[in-house]
Every structure is written in C-alpha cells, then in structure tokens.
Amino acid sequence: MTIVNPSNQLLVSGHGDAMTQDAYAVTPADRLVPAPDAPPAHTLGAGATLPPDAIRSYKTDGVVCLRSILDAGHVAQLREAADASAREPGPLGYRIGEPGQPGFFYYDFQLHERHEAFDWFVNDSGVPKLAAELMGSPGITLYYSNLFVKDGGSEIASPWHEDASYQRIDGDQCLNFWVALDTIPAATTLIFLRGSHRRGGPVHAPHHFDPDGGYDTALSWNRAPAPPPDNFLAVHDPIWWALEPGDALVFNHRTLHGAPVNSLPSRRRAAALLLFGDDASYNADPGTSDPPFRDDSKTHGDHPAGEVFPRLI
Numbered sequence: 161m162t163i164v165n166p167s168n169q170l171l172v173s174g175h176g177d178a179m180t181q182d183a184y185a186v187t188p189a190d191r192l193v194p195a196p197d198a199p200p201a202h203t204l205g206a207g208a209t210l211p212p213d214a215i216r217s218y219k220t221d222g223v224v225c226l227r228s229i230l231d232a233g234h235v236a237q238l239r240e241a242a243d244a245s246a247r248e249p250g251p252l253g254y255r256i257g258e259p260g261q262p263g264f265f266y267y268d269f270q271l272h273e274r275h276e277a278f279d280w281f282v283n284d285s286g287v288p289k290l291a292a293e294l295m296g297s298p299g300i301t302l303y304y305s306n307l308f309v310k311d312g313g314s315e316i317a318s319p320w321h322e323d324a325s326y327q328r329i330d331g332d333q334c335l336n337f338w339v340a341l342d343t344i345p346a347a348t349t350l351i352f353l354r355g356s357h358r359r360g361g362p363v364h365a366p367h368h369f370d371p372d373g374g375y376d377t378a379l380s381w382n383r384a385p386a387p388p389p390d391n392f393l394a395v396h397d398p399i400w401w402a403l404e405p406g407d408a409l410v411f412n413h414r415t416l417h418g419a420p421v422n423s424l425p426s427r428r429r430a431a432a433l434l435l436f437g438d439d440a441s442y443n444a445d446p447g448t449s450d451p452p453f454r455d456d457s458k459t460h461g462d463h464p465a466g467e468v469f470p471r472l473i
C-alpha cells in the first residue's frame with residue numbers, strides 16, 4: 161500500500177490491505193518535500209522567555225520546536241543516564257531486541273526516580289515553566305518522565321499515534337516535552353501532522369510500539385479504532401525539524417506523530433517529560449494505560465495532581 165497526500169508526497173508505505181502495524185509506519189522526512197509555509201524553530205529570549213510566535217505555533221500547529229533549551233553539560237549527563245538505563249532498564253522498561261545487537265529499540269519511564277540527571281530535568285531544568293507558558297496554565301503537574309533509545313539500524317518505526325491514546329489524562333492541557341540528546345537529522349526525526357490536535361472526535365485506540373506487542377486491557381472509554389492513516393494524512397500536512405542535542409519538540413497529546421526506523425549508523429536518544437496543566441482531568445477508565453499509572457484516590461474528572469502525579473508548579 162502506498163499513501164500520497166494531496167501535495168503528492170509519499171507518506172506511508174506498507175504491505176497488503178490489512179491494517180497491520182506496517183500500515184502505520186512512517187516515511188522518513190528526508191523523503192518528503194517540506195511545505196513552503198513549514199513553521200520555523202524558535203530560540204528562547206533572555207531569561208529563557210518564549211517568543212509569542214512559539215506559543216502561537218504550539219496552539220495552532222499542535223507542536224513547536226525550541227532550540228537549545230538544555231545546555232551541553234546536562235545533555236551529556238542525560239545521555240549517560242540513557243545508556244546506563246538501556247543496560248539496566250527500570251521495572252517498566254520495554255526492550256525490542258538486545259543492546260549491542262542490530263535493531264535495538266528501548267523505551268522506559270520514571271527515569272527521574274533512578275537517575276540524578278533526570279531528577280534535574282524534572283525539577284531544575286526550567287522545562288515545567290516553559291510548559292506552563294505554552295499551555296497557558298499557571299500550574300504544571302508531572303505525568304511521567306520518558307526515554308527513547310533507538311540504535312543505528314533499528315527497523316522499528318514509532319507508528320503514527322497520538323499520546324492521548326495511551327494516557328488517562330483528559331483535556332487539552334497535556335503535552336510531551338521531548339528533548340533530543342543526539343543530532344537527529346531529517347532521516348530519523350519525529351514527523352507531526354500539523355493541526356491534527358484540533359480535529360476533535362474521539363481519541364484513537366492505542367497501537368503498541370512493538371510490532372509483536374499488543375494491549376489486553378487498553379483504555380476504552382471514548383476511544384475509537386484508529387482510522388487508516390490516509391484518512392488523516394490527506395487532511396494534515398506533515399511537518400518536522402532536524403535537531404541538535406538540547407533542542408526540544410513540544411507537542412499536544414492529541415497531535416498525531418510518528419518516527420521512521422533509524423537508518424543512521426548511530427544511537428538516537430531522547431528524554432521527555434509528559435506534563436499537564438490545571439484544566440486536565442483524571443480518566444478513571446478501568447483499562448490499563450501505558451505507562452500503567454493510576455491513582456485510585458481520584459474519581460473521574462478530578463484534577464489528577466496528588467501523591468501519584470506530583471505538582472511541579
């Protein structure tokens with residue numbers, strides 16, 4: 161199957177007609193033609209202030225690229241923590257393949273509970289303040305910290321998805337603050353479908369990132385089967401940025417995105433914080449989110465901040 165959007169860009173190729181994981185695979189951005197009005201990246205002003213255009217872009221496009229939000233020293237420490245964690249994953253770490261073997265892909269959660277560099281990322285990096293400004297929320301709460309390690313030659317794509325599919329946080333004020341720890345050229349960067357967070361309608365049911373994986377009891381309240389990717393690829397333009405270590409992609413949890421296989425010879429690492437604002441609410445769906453965090457002291461619709469999800473601001 162080949163999918164082409166109205167501007168005649170090859171977006172997705174898969175095999176056969178069945179909606180297999182392959183059908184959700186993502187074509188690398190270096191094989192796409194950038195839209196003439198593709199949004200620029202933004203640099204913070206003095207005192208780490210966000211330019212108003214960055215906030216506008218986050219709201220309109222559902223994603224914004226911020227340059228150099230972490231300094232080289234802290235990025236190096238996060239990279240070391242990422243490698244240590246890949247060797248010795250946490251209890252929720254998910255590995256596809258083995259470290260050192262071709263194709264290794266690994267993701268993990270709550271790194272700030274085990275690695276000082278991630279504790280700094282959560283508590284002292286200034287990221288929550290930037291998230292507050294982007295979402296227009298005075299308060300910010302931590303949902304979880306996250307790590308992605310995709311080795312050179314990994315044939316595992318991160319399929320088209322919206323983060324909301326996996327999460328028990330409802331509302332518009334939930335974002336992913338995803339920071340590159342390596343140089344990530346167009347060939348292996350994340351690709352976003354511009355404005356897709358504003359499409360309305362139910363959240364898609366989740367796909368597992370592991371082509372051989374699945375969910376037995378995924379969240380199901382207000383979830384709908386994900387439509388074939390050509391449905392949304394025909395409507396929303398793909399946008400992306402090549403990244404340097406310390407650059408961030410910040411995106412709404414309803415923005416559709418994915419990443420191709422890592423065709424580079426080198427490891428591609430990224431650290432992320434999932435954060436939500438004061439208007440977010442707890443979804444008490446009895447299914448299992450991924451990661452599987454829940455707070456049974458909350459009822460559906462409560463603000464989730466508390467012992468399980470700590471308020472940062």
Ligand SMILES: O=C(O)CCC(=O)C(=O)O
Nearest residue numbers: 308318323338418419430
């Ligand atoms: O790093 C990747 O390949 C996937 C990241 C992603 O899709 C996410 O953080 O939601």
